[in-house]
Amino acid sequence: KAGVTQTPRYLIKTRGQQVTLSCSPISGHRSVSWYQQTPGQGLQFLFEYFSETQRNKGNFPGRFSGRQFSNSRSEMNVSTLELGDSALYLCASSPRGIDEQFFGPGTRLTVL
C-alpha cells in the first residue's frame, strides 16, 4: 500500500496570509490526525478526523481548522498566519483511531 502523502512539502507565506495543507491517508484508513512539530515543543496534537467528523481537538486557536472528505483525505487550514506558526505539519493516518499511527512526510511551513 502507498504510504501517507502530504502536499505541498514546502510552503513560504507571509504574516496575515492563510494556508491550506493536504493529506492523503493510507488506503482504508479512516482516521487522520494532524500534528505541529517545532524544535522546542516536539509534536503537538492539533485535531483528529474520523469519517468526516472532527473527533478530537488539541489546544490550538480557532485559526487552525480542518476537514475530512468522504474519501478520507484531509485538509488543514491556518488563517491569519503568525511568525510562530512556522513549523513542520505532520498528518498521520490509522485504520481506526489513535493507535498505530502512520505519519506522512510533513509540510514545512515558513512564515515570514
Add this chain to the structure above:
Amino acid sequence: GENVEQHPSTLSVQEGDSAVIKCTYSDSASNYFPWYKQELGKRPQLIIDIRSNVGEKKDQRIAVTLNKTAKHFSLHITETQPEDSAVYFCASRGVNTDKLIFGTGTRLQVFP
C-alpha cells in the same frame, strides 16, 4: 492538562552499549504508550508500543517497560548501532481524552 515528560533530551553512547530513555505521564487513565523514531529529515515511525495491561514488551534489540503505579515507561535499546541514531519520542493516550500526548523527544547519538 495531560503531560508527558521525557528524559534525557540528548543521549550519546558508544556502539554496542545500551541506551535507556524514560517518560513519565500525568493521566493515570492512560492505556496506550507508543514510541516513535524520527531520523533526520524523515517522518516519525512507530517502533514499539505497549498497552496498560502489559508490563514489558520486546522486539529484537528494543524493549519497553511500563510501571503503572509510578506512571512511567521506558525504552531500552541494547547493542546500539550507528543506525539507531535518531530522535525518539514517547507518547501516551488517555482513555478519556483519546489523543496522543508526546514527550519532547530524545536525540540519541551512537558513536562507532
